[in-house]
Every structure is written in structure tokens, then in C-alpha cells.
Amino acid sequence: MSVGILTLVVLALALIGYVLARRRAVAAADGDARNLHSRTGYYGQLVFLFTSVPALLVMLVWLFLQPIIIENAVSSQIPDTAIPESGELSLVMSDVRRIAGGIDRLMQAEGINEDQLEIMTAEGGDMRARLGAVGVALGGEVHGDVFTAAKAYRQSQQTGTMAMSVVVIVLAAGFLAVSLSRIHKDLRARNISEAFVLTLLIGASLVAILTTIGIVLSLLFETYNFFQLYPWQDYFLSTTWNPQFTGGSDLGFIPLVWGTLYVSLVALIVSVPIGLMIAIYLAEYAGKKTRSIAKPAIEVLAGIPTIVYGLFALITIGPFIRDWIAQPTGLGDSSSSVLTAGLVMGIMLIPFVSSLSDDIINAVPQSLRDGSYGLGATQSETVKQVILPAALPGVVGAILLAASRAIGETMIVVMGAGAAAKMSLNPLEAMTTVTVKIVSQLTGDTEFASPETLVAFALGLTLFLFTLCLNVLALIIVRKYREQYE
Template sequence: MSVGSIVLVVLVLAALGYFFGRRRAVAASAKSGVKLHSLSGYYGQTVALFTAVPALLLMVAWLFVQPIIIESRVSDMIPDSVIPQGGALSLVMSDVRQIAGGLDAVLANTELSEEALNSGEVDFTTIRARMAEVGVALAGDVPQEVYEAAKAYRQGADIGRLMMTVAVIGLALGLLAWSMRRIEPRMRARNVSENFVQALLIGSSTIAILTTVGIVFSLVFETINFFKLYPASEFFFSTVWNPQFRGGSDLGILPLLWGTLYVSLVALLVAVPVGLMIAIYLADYAGSTLRSFAKPAIEVLAGIPTIVYGLFALITFGPFLRDWIAQPLGLGSSSSSVLTAGLVMGVMIIPFVSSLSDDIINAVPQAMRDGSYALGATQSETIKRVILPAALPGIVGAILLAASRAIGETMIVVLGAGAAARLDLNPFEAMTTVTVKIVSQLTGDTEFASPETLVAFALGLTLFVITLGLNVLALYIVRRYREQYE
């Protein structure tokens, strides 16, 4: 039974538990003459929660643990003679998983039977031809040992799925019967239900925290492995980025940091003035009709996929800057440049600045405006000397959050700024950023045992520290200098 089918069965059991639990509570109250402690719906909720939640948690844990156990057992079946030089067992296991998936596709879409596959009546050459027919192509020669390991992997997965189905549905049925028997009029069903929901909310919050911790630790551990293979001093202070997967690489981060900060600076030079002026206009000059239309229209820019901005930079804006500015002035001949990516990215993050700044400006009390007008100040003077100083901490926080968004952008830089890692002040030259190189170093068939691949994690950790610092600084400024109004 598939995972979706198991979830559906558990939810159906939970719905039945809610209906019959509520009905049993009402019947028990009528029979004993004792008033229910809680509303009848809480009794049904108690049965439904005890039926569904533990069973679904068991299923999630099973799906997490089962592949680890199966791969551990199957990897022991693979002899050292079929493992490529360098001990790349993960590549062999990738072939095992691909072949196992291909066997499932062959059994589902051809006349080949499970018995013929398990008995060995059909050789691997025939199986491979059948895989090609259903769209599963294997690269290179696959040893017979890998094929046998794939069969064992598939059998283990089938057995594990069957055991998971029995365990999950059995647990749901058992808890359904147990929770039904617990129902009585004096049962504090509301307390049980609310405590259960509170535990679910705490668990959801914990998942978000643990996800962040897991991301950080994965970056840290892989970065430590990278620095065991490549000197940290050369990574942080070298001005050359030249990865060579055959050895002799120069992996200096300085050109990538320079490109990242340069493109982000250009983007902020566009987004901050325009976004701030939009916010001021919408907050203090525009009427309610125009504001109700203009603000959602501007925020649509934030919903456009970044690949669309990248294509605009590559096809339209980049050639325009090259043909009308860069080449006539002798500053460059490439349509990919820092200015191309920075200007387009600046347009993309305008809503981040304008929307946040608009909300902050509107939070300034009307009494401060009225007091300024009462003293004879004009509207522009009120904005410059009263409203903006009062809203400045929040505006600075919005700018720093927009900077974090710009630093983490990838697609616009790939298509608009190019992939050249260099230290240059000319904004019409092609450069690249940290995020682009993270993608390029992890693209293709890679084995996480070389510095050229592990460097992506060091780059990611560095970028994480930079953006985290900007976010912390934004929060500090907002909390330290914001004004509290009655």
C-alpha cells in the first residue's frame, strides 16, 4: 500500500472515531444521567487525535529509518571490486536505487512477472532493454553484483512497506478502540483535546527550529571536511577562483564576495531611493483610491519568478546597456555585467523596501503630523523632520532585510551578470556571486570527497553568516531605536 493510501485510511479511521466518539459520549451521558464534563465534540476530537496522530508519527519515523537500514544491509552485499577507485560507494548505491526504481517501472508497465524476476529466469540484459522501453536508461556497464543488490534493495523496500502498512493501520485501529473505551461522562475531554493540540503546536514550532539547526550543522560539518583538504587561509584571503576537478585548484572566496557585494550594492542603489519615495507618496500624498490600487500593483513585482527577471536581463536589458552605453563609451562589450544584474535585481526588491517602509510610516501617529502642522510646518517639512526620523529605525531594518534578499539571489545573477570571478571596479564587466558558484560546484555527477565539491558548503556557510549578521543587525536597530506610541 502506498504512503498516500495509508494516510487516507488513517484519516478515514480518525473521522469515524470522531463520529462514534461523540455519539458514545452522548449515549453514555443519557444512560447514566451524568452531565458531560465537556462538549460532545471534544470527545470525538479526543478519539480522532489518538487515532491519527501517533499512527502518522510512526509512519514518518518509519519512512526516515527504513532507507537507512536497507541501504546499510545492501551496501554490505557490494564487493570492493565493483566500487570505483577512490571508494565512491555512494555512486554505486545511486545505481542500485536507480535500477530498483527501474525494476518497479518494468513490472508495472510490461508483462514481466514478479516470479520471473525473483527466480532469475530473465537475465539483466533483457531487464535493461525493458528499462529502456519504459524510459529508464542506465549509463555505462552495470556489474551483476550491483543488479543483485538492486533486487535485494527492492525486496527490502517492499517488505518494509508491507510491515509499515500493518504497523501503522494496526496502531490506528488499536488506539481507536482504546480511546473509545475511555469515554465516560466525567472524562475531561476538553483538557485532553486542548493539551494534544498544544503539543502539536509545540511540535510544529520545534520542527522549524530543528530544521534550522540541521541546516547549520550540515554546513558546518561539511565545511570542516573542506578545510581538512584545503587551507582556510587560502580560501579566505586568495584573490583567485579557479576550480580544477583534476587537482591544482585555487579556491579563493574574495572575488566571489566582491561580486556579491557589488551586485547587491547596485541593486540597493536602485531599490532604496525608489522604494522609499513610493512609500512616502503612498503614505502621505496618495488618496485612498489610488493607494488601494497602487500598493497591490507594486507588490506584484515581488511575486514574479526570479527566472523571469533573469530572462529580461539576458534578452532585453543587457543588450540595451551594451549597445547604447558600454560599447560607445568603450567600457565593455558583454551583455552580462554587474550593472545589468544589479539594476534588474533592484527592480525586483523595490516591493520589499516600499511595502515595509509604507507600513512603518503609517505606524507613526497622526498626532505627530498634526502637531507639526500646528507649528506652521509644511507637508514636506513634516515628512523630512518628523515622520522620517520617527520611522528611521524601521526603514533601516527594511533596507537591511532587502539587502539580505539581494545577497541570496541566484537566477538573475546567472543570466544577467555571467559567471566570471574577478576583482574589478568596472560595472559593465561580467562578474559572479557566491550563490552562482555554489550551484555550479554542485551541478552534475559529483562525489562529496573533493575540495572542489566541498567548497560549496564553505561558500554557503560564509553566505549564511553574512545574511544572518544583516538580519541580526536589522532586528537590533529596530528594537533599539524604535519609538513606542500610545
């Protein structure tokens, strides 16, 4: 039974429980709902929650643990002779997963049964050709034991899914029966139901916290493994980035940080003045009709996918800067440059600055404006000397938020700035950023335990610390300079 169907079955049981609980509550009160402690809806809600929530939580935990348990069990069955000379078991397991996923498609396409599959599994070459016919591509030599492991993997998945379905349905039905049996007219259904909902809300809040902790711990552990294989002095002090998966790599992060900060600086130089001026105009000068049209139109920029901005940088802005600025001045000859990525990223960040700044300026009390006008100040003087100083903490926070967004951008940099890790002050040269190299180091079938792959986690931790510092700085500025208004 698929996860979607299983979820629908659990919800159907919960809805049945909701209806039955309401009827049972009314029957327990001799047909008069006024004799009940709570409204009938709370009795139905109580049974609905107890029927669905525990079963769905068990299903989520099962879905999380089952792949880990199956992979550990199957990987232990793979003999050393089936592991390539690189010693990477993960590459073998990747083939196992692909084969297991293609077996069902193969059986459906060729109309074979389990016995015929058993015969085909012994014929590795024939099996590989048949899998290729249904779109399962396997790289390199595949040992016959790998096909056997894939079959065991598939069988374990089917068994685990079936067991999960049985456990979840039995659990839902059991809680449905128990919760229905406990309904009586004096049951404090509302109190129990609201306590249950409160627990769910607390659990939902903890998800974000636990996710953050998990991300940080994974980065820390893998970064520690990286520094066990590569000297930390070379990572922090070297100005050369030259990963070589065959050995002899130089993994200094300074050029990547320089490119990240340089591109982000250009983007902020473009977005901050334009975004701030747009916010001032919309908040203080534009009429209601103009504002109702202009503000949504500007915010559309925030909804455009970054890949579209990247294509815009690659096809339009890059060639324009190369033909009209870089080549005539002799400062560059490539369409990929810091200026290209920075300009396009700055356009993307305009709505972040303008929208947040607009809301902050509108939050300044009207009494401050009236007081300034009463003292004889003009509108421009009021904006400059009263409104902007009052809104400054929030505006700074908006700018730092845009900076964090710029530091984490990838697609625009890949297509606009290139992938060259270098340190230069020339904005017309190609450079790259931390995020681009994180993607490139983790792309492809590479040995995960090598420094060239683990360095991606060190770069991720570095990027995380940069954005964390920016967020903390924004929080400090807002708290220190925020003014309280009645």
C-alpha cells in the same frame, strides 16, 4: 499501500472515532449532554487526535529512517569489484536507486513477473537495454551485481512500506479503541484535548528551531571536512577561484564575496530610493482609490518567479546595456554584467522595500502629523522631519531584509551577471556570486568527498554568516532606535 492512501485510511479511522466518541459520550450521560463535563465535540476531538497524531508521527519517522536503513543494508552487499576506480560508492548507489525505480515501470510495460525479472537480472546488458526503453538512463559501465543490488533495494522498499502500513493502521486502530474505552461522563475531555493541542503547537514551533539547528550543524560538519582537505588560509586569503576536479584547485572565496556584495549593492542602489519614494507617496500623498490600485500592482512584482526576471535580464536588459552603454564606452562587450543583474534584481526588490516601508510609515501615530501641522509645518516638512525619523528603524530593517534577499539570489545572477569569478570595479564586466558557485559545485555526478564539492558547504556557511549578521544588525537598529507610541 502508498503514503497518500495510508494517510487517508488513518484520517478515516480518526473521523470514525470522532463520530463514535460523541455518541458514546452522550450515551454515558444517559442521553443528556448537559450531564457531561465537556461538550460532546471535545470528546470527538480527543479521540480524533489520539487516533491520527501518533500514527502519522510514526509514519513520518518511518519514512525518514527507512531510506537510510535500506541504503546502508544494500550498500554493504555491493562487492568491491562493482565499485568504479574512483571509489565512489555513492555513484553506484545512484544507479541502484534509478534501476530500482525503473523495474516497476519495466514490469508493467513488458508484462513480466518476478521469475522473469530474476532471469533478466542475470543478463546485465539485456536488462540495461530494457531499462533504457522505459526511460531509465544509466551512465558508464554497470556491473551485474548492481542489478542484483537494485532488486534487493526494491524488495526492501516494498517490504518496508508494507510493514509501515501495517504498523500505522494497527497503531491508529489501537489508539482508537483505547481512547473510546476511556470515555465517560466525568472525563475532562476539554482539558485533555487542549493540552494535546498545546503540545502539538509547541512541537510545531520546535520544528523551525530544530531545522535551523540541523542546517547549521550540517554546514559546520561538512565545512570542517573541507578544511581537513584544503588549507583554510588559501580559502580565506586567496583571490583566485579556479576549481579543477582533476586536482590543483585554487578555491579562494574572496572573488565570490566581492561579486555578491557588488551585485547586491547595485540592486540596493536601484531598489531603496525607488521603493522608499513609492512608500512615502502611497502612505502620505495618494488617495484611497489610487492606493488601492497602485499597492497591489507593485506587490505583483514580488510574486514573479526569479527565473522570469533572469530571462528578462538575459534577453532585454543585458543586450540593451551592451549595445548602448558597454560597447560605445569601450568598458565591456558582454551582455552579462554586474549592472545587468543589479538593475533587474533591484526591480525585483522594489516591493520588499516599498511594502514594508509603507506599512511602517502608516504605523506612525496620526498625532505626530497633527502636531507638526499645528506648528505650521508643510506636508513635505512633516514627512522629512517627523515621519521619516519616527519610521527610520523599521525602514532600515526593511532595507536590510532586502539586502539579505539580494545576497541569496541565484537565477538572476546566473543569467544576468555570468559565472566569471573575478574582482573588478567595472560594473559592465561579468562576475558571479557565492550562490551561483554553490550550485555549480554540487551539480553533476562529482566525487562528494573532494574539496571541490565540499567547498560548497564552506560557501554556504559563509553566506549564512553574512545574512545572519545583517539580521542581527537590523534587530539591533530596530531595538535601539525604536520609539514607543501610545
